[in-house]
Amino acid sequence: MKQGILVFLNGTSSSGKTSISTELINQKEIPFYHLSIDDFFNNYNDFINNKFPDEPPRGIDHQVVSQILDDSILTLYLATIKLLLELGFNVVADTVLNNDKRFNAFLDQFFDQPTLFIGVICSKEELIRREQARGDRQIGLAASQFSKVYRFNEYDLEVNTEELNPIECAEKILSFIKSDRDYSAFKKISKKEISVS
Numbered sequence: 001m002k003q004g005i006l007v008f009l010n011g012t013s014s015s016g017k018t019s020i021s022t023e024l025i026n027q028k029e030i031p032f033y034h035l036s037i038d039d040f041f042n043n044y045n046d047f048i049n050n051k052f053p054d055e056p057p058r059g060i061d062h063q064v065v066s067q068i069l070d071d072s073i074l075t076l077y078l079a080t081i082k083l084l085l086e087l088g089f090n091v092v093a094d095t096v097l098n099n100d101k102r103f104n105a106f107l108d109q110f111f112d113q114p115t116l117f118i119g120v121i122c123s124k125e126e127l128i129r130r131e132q133a134r135g136d137r138q139i140g141l142a143a144s145q146f147s148k149v150y151r152f153n154e155y156d157l158e159v160n161t162e163e164l165n166p167i168e169c170a171e172k173i174l175s176f177i178k179s180d181r182d183y184s185a186f187k188k189i190s191k192k193e194i195s196v197s
């Protein structure tokens, strides 16, 4: 039995990652599980709020909470993906890679695994339009992530979500997988120097 494949969708907020993930799950030709780091943060927050419903005696800055928890949750997220791949499940991951530390952690874990690195491409103008239309994201979030998230020029495949709808994007990804081509982007990127911020 073969190890599972990891499809990594790289794009800013509102670029269309979740919509593509949903279509990859909906099709039945190649089964996928979707793992977003947000699920891990949300589950952890639910656990804490249920377990400790009282107001904390000491209020601390959100950034301090982040410093204490983020690395551990990222580690657990990556370990869970790795375990699923080892068990033979295919995984679609769609975390926003807007900092080098997070990206390096992904590379360390998956550069030698079957990882399909997909650029989910969308212009800044369209991202701003989508952000305003959906109304559930902070305005300016996508633009603030843009240059960091789209700094990679090595992808196995790009899908432009202004030209293709989510079903077409998912079909393009499936065709690539079925073509049995090598997944080389992650290996190439790993050879570059990426500074840890």
Ligand SMILES: Nc1ncnc2c1ncn2[C@@H]1O[C@H](COP(=O)(O)OP(=O)(O)OP(=O)(O)O)[C@@H](O)[C@H]1O
Binding pocket: 011, 012, 013, 014, 015, 016, 017, 018, 019, 020, 096, 130, 134, 137, 160, 161, 162, 164, 165, 166
């Ligand atoms: N291919 C597409 N064409 C047109 N609109 C799209 C496309 N993909 C997504 N959208 C729209 O863009 C918005 C954001 O989509 P989606 O939630 O998939 O983005 P995301 O990258 O997962 O965002 P986030 O990281 O903030 O969760 C939604 O309103 C969705 O309907």
